[in-house]
Amino acid sequence: MWLIFSILAAITFGMRGVLYHWTSQQSLNRNTLLCGTFFMGAIISLVCSFVLNQEWAATSLVGIQMGLFSFAANASMFKGFKVGKASVVAILTALPAVLVVIGAFFIWGERLNYMQFIAFIIIVSGVLLVRYSNDISIENLQGSQWGLLALLMFAINDLSGKWSTILNSPMFPTLFLMFLTGTICFGFWWLRDYKVKNKFVNRELAASKENAATELQTKLRVKPVISKIDNLWTEKRTFLVGMGVGITNAVGMVFILIAFDYGKAGLVSAVVSLNVFLVLLYTRFIIKEKFTRLELIGILTAIAGILFMRLSGG
Numbered sequence: 001m002w003l004i005f006s007i008l009a010a011i012t013f014g015m016r017g018v019l020y021h022w023t024s025q026q027s028l029n030r031n032t033l034l035c036g037t038f039f040m041g042a043i044i045s046l047v048c049s050f051v052l053n054q055e056w057a058a059t060s061l062v063g064i065q066m067g068l069f070s071f072a073a074n075a076s077m078f079k080g081f082k083v084g085k086a087s088v089v090a091i092l093t094a095l096p097a098v099l100v101v102i103g104a105f106f107i108w109g110e111r112l113n114y115m116q117f118i119a120f121i122i123i124v125s126g127v128l129l130v131r132y133s134n135d136i137s138i139e140n141l142q143g144s145q146w147g148l149l150a151l152l153m154f155a156i157n158d159l160s161g162k163w164s165t166i167l168n169s170p171m172f173p174t175l176f177l178m179f180l181t182g183t184i185c186f187g188f189w190w191l192r193d194y195k196v197k198n199k200f201v202n203r204e205l206a207a208s209k210e211n212a213a214t215e216l217q218t219k220l221r222v223k224p225v226i227s228k229i230d231n232l233w234t235e236k237r238t239f240l241v242g243m244g245v246g247i248t249n250a251v252g253m254v255f256i257l258i259a260f261d262y263g264k265a266g267l268v269s270a271v272v273s274l275n276v277f278l279v280l281l282y283t284r285f286i287i288k289e290k291f292t293r294l295e296l297i298g299i300l301t302a303i304a305g306i307l308f309m310r311l312s313g314g
Helices: 002-024 030-051 058-083 086-092 096-108 114-132 144-166 171-210 213-232 235-262 265-285 293-311
Strands: none
Touching (some): 030 058, 030 171, 114 265, 114 293, 144 235, 144 265, 235 265
């Protein structure tokens, strides 16, 4: 059961990754998008908690911890993509399963048998081969500190999710608190960006009044183009698109928590990391990017790891 739900989580998070990839190519505010994503998750979780009449227990408060680490992980990842080499950050954020295995061993005494350990290594190796296929070198490690921070935060978030199942926390109240926490955090960041943008616009308007007529005419010729870009991705539209992304995020969290309840944290985290392959399929068949040899080897290696785990009874 854990393998089935882990694969379902990987597929759902892969769909989320496709949407993230598409929105990353647009000129929109990432914090607005992610605020909408978490907000939608909060709405879905709240409705499901009442429909299923789930109890609001004190153990649900672990959702706040999950929300804080999820926020920190996403913020660190986007910061790394902004200031550093995307491939470096991508490789580091593919490794949470390694830390989850170590953490689960020391915290709960979870052990992998030999077959599970071999399958785990094969799957992680396949994911790393896909990530490593990008342009990267030892001399080009910009953003690695943010990637390492994102790696740590993603791993702790997975461990927090596993902890919620050990505590028998009611799923949807826990997820509601997680998504609500993320909404508040990204909402504050969005508000900060909004204030900074307004301050910049006001400064530019004040400066334009003091400029010479020729400079003012030049700015007026540029402004209509900027206006079209800004009007295309308004705050409202970005937030609504984020809510659409939030559906995949919420469903994925439901699947991964069920998988954590049935299986070992490290194995679940490793299988869910395969969501990157759905993004690869999107770039191959929609964007028409060709697979590199390493990507193909990585995909086949990860699939072999899944099959090995299934045949070994893991």
